[in-house]
Amino acid sequence: MKEKLELLIKQYITLKDLRRTFSFVKPFIRKQWKAYLFIILLLGLDIYLTIAFAKFFGELTDSAIHGGYKQIFSFIPYGGLLIALSIFSSVCYTYCETFATNGVKMDMKNHLFHHVLRLPAGDVSNYRSGELMSHFSNDIHGVDGVIGSNLISLIRLPIIYIVVFIYLANINLTLCLISLIVAPIVAISGVVFGLLLRKNGRLIHSLIGNINGLLSETFHGFQVIRSFTLEKLHYQKYVKQNKELLELELYNAKLRSWYNTGGQIIGSITFMVNLSIGALFVSNGELTVGALLTFLNLVNHLFYPITGFAGLWAGFQRSVAALERVLDILEKLPDIKELPSYSRTIQDVDSIEFDDVTFSYGNNNVLDKFDLNIPTGKMIALVGPTGAGKSTLFTLLQGFYKPQSGEIRLSGKSLKEFSASELRSSIAHVPQDTFLFAGTIRDNLLLARPDVTEKQMVEAAISAEIHDFILSLPKGYDTQIGENGIKLSGGQKQRIAIARAIIKDAPILLLDEATSALDGETEFHVKEALEELMKGRTTIVIAHRLSTIQNADIILVMNNGKIVQRGTHNELINQNGLYRKLNKASYNSKKGSPLALVSKS
């Protein structure tokens, strides 16, 4: 029991998380300091108006009792001024608060996106894309509880409390002290409810992340869902998670309504007690009716700052629950400083060198003291069973992952000395799975190099054997291709990816099964285009169909993260090794990818 309590205190009552949240939001708030300063000035006006209105009604009542019409009319201009000031204050406050909070949120979202774009590939791969999106669409809005009216209340409530207390104590100290008796009950219940809300808020935000993950996976994997008839299963999962969410939201609403109702009950009791005792004072002649009215008008300002503080606490706790998910990501260190963009810095690459490179994904050791020297301008083919580490060489070369030890060098210079922009602009990569952006074919081709001309783009499309197909579409290069090029066939997508690589015109070319989705005839033509493209460039090709790499200058046979054979096709085929085995399997297989069938030697 004691341990449980300690854990609860550690988990929820510690101020560490609040401090963590505030130190995160501080710089963003500072950026909007003008709007916040104006809000503080408006607070001064608001406090003055609160007292002035209550005093006004009290004096008006006394005049009504003791004076006459004339005296009442003399109050009208002052009342009009108070109303005008109140409207001005309210309009300006709404505008400034919206400006400040939305400005802070916009900056935070930009910061989060900037951060996520620079995170190491290994960190990003641990998140589901829907969950990441949920941080932007849902969690970041949790910050409202810290930067909006809650933050302003943090300044407003103590000031209004002190001002009203002094003012009311002047009217009647006894009544004033009676109103304070309930303060501790309100404060304690606020803390407890705040903690319960935070615990629940945490569950809600995590569940919303899961629901977004499920939706995003469903829409991305629509074809798999249809072919494996997973519609019912996914629907049931979605319904179940939504039901859980509803239950949590209801619990949340229940907590809040209990808390608000409790507050209202305590408020009403305090009001009634004040009214009864105040009436006694009026009958004794210690108070005028107007002074009692002023008192009753203001007494809730003695009460609600305490409920307000408890509410603030609850609001902060809810925000902390949402923001701690965002902070967990923001506290991961990016491995690059600037966002990469296209750069033309590297012109030629003399050599590519892997020197004693050891690399593992977590506990999965892929390369162990790996050495490789690739001379410039040659075509190198990587072959080997599935999982041998071929694609890993590509990801390391592009700097997506860093080796745990050893060095990778381009033209004798360590990769660490290149910026991500320089490095990745020097490499054109055609991956196994082509990813195309929703938009037009032109958009997808031009993203390879922003400065390319229309003529160069069309030439690249001709070389990749895709130009005629593009022209056959109703809007040609301006045809929309849908998310991830859903309106195109696998072969068409692959040819666009090849055209994109041609446009990039980079000194290093990485082809990962780049022609696997093409039919024999198209492959023949595309291969010609690729051979043209390879001239003068260093090309590394990963191939499962060995027929595609027989002309390679050097073939490297990889197995279990090591190079087990190297040579030309003719040399390797005459050796009794893995290459001959793979080659045999390749020709025996009628379908595209026989190497998956070969057991690791």
Ligand SMILES: Nc1ncnc2c1ncn2[C@@H]1O[C@H](COP(=O)(O)OP(=O)(O)OP(=O)(O)O)[C@@H](O)[C@H]1O
């Ligand atoms: N992002 C990743 N995170 C964790 N492990 C990974 C990741 N990518 C690959 N691996 C693991 O690393 C090992 C090597 O994978 P890699 O993709 O380099 O092999 P490959 O030779 O290219 O295989 P294939 O021919 O099937 O594409 C495999 O065991 C794989 O499970």
